[in-house]
Amino acid sequence: MRRIDPAFPDLLPVSHRLGPPPSAVSGNPVALDPVEMRLVWQAPSRRRGGGDRTVPRRPVRVLLHAGCARQEHEFLGRLLQGGCGVLAVFDGALAVKDLPAPTLEGQVVVLAPWLPAFWGGGPLPDLKPWRKRGIAAGVLLCLGPSAEPFDQVNRGIDEAKEAGAAFVLPTPLSLPPEDRHRVYDRLAGEGGDEELENLLFHTDLGQLATDLEREASRACRRVGLPEGLPGPATSITPRGTFAAGAQLLLWARRLDLLDGVSSAGWQLRRAAQALLASRRDPQALVAEDNLRVIPGFNPWVEAFARSVWAGSGEPFDEVLARWVAH
16 A cells, blocks of 8 residues: 555545556556546556555555455455545446445445546446445546547536436546557547647647536536545544535635636635544534634635535635636
8 A cells, every 4th residue: 555646636635545556458448547647558567556564553545446456355344444445446347245345434435437438438337336335436537638528528427427426526637748649649540630639739738627627517517416525434534524625625626727826725725624634523513603613714714615515605606606607
């Protein structure tokens, strides 16, 4: 088990990974590393994950891939017994029985990556069996340039709904030039393709990713799917605390994208980290009118937190209206 630094910590607040990154397998031209949000093209790796094999004294949130879940079943059970939370990436054969039963509510969350066919993605797996077991299962919606990208995003959300997803996590792909060249060479042929070249090499990928994140939010609202991670919980961070903190982190990122250097997102981010470290039940604090005991909950943050957790109210309504506006 190794420490990790996700490319988008506001979207993927996990601290460790069990086992190695994924590898492309036979029948699938590409895999996804959700930590770096990078495509993985190489042949299957025979390397097993090293790192520390002891259960940490302080419970942590651990990400692992489908192949590792099967190989590390015993150690995974020890992690759950030790109070750790698990985010299992459904990127290969994975059955409900492959994961030990959680000991805490929301301790295990399943996340299935969705890639456009343009980047080598395939159909989503059926997520309904996980929901029947009481485990939240959702879709990591990978956002990147493609033909008709906004239609692709809406298609991905519709497929997530049909697959039985309980939530969606829209996240931009990190696409270095070598990955874009690989796709261009595969699709353009010997004669070249000016339109494809413009798409891959002359597009503002940062702005496109932001536009696609906003389109994903509009699509999620259209079909009634929540956004953001609902877990995993640990023995020191209950499910409700994690979900509430994750919502603040999600909107901290979105405020940064909307407002740039003048963003108040840092205030939400600071309060979210304090909440996650506090072990406190945010709903109980709201009922007691006592959110201010958590560091960083100044009057504006407190008002935003109350309204975002309730799903409506100011100042959240104003930020939401700006985020989903066309």
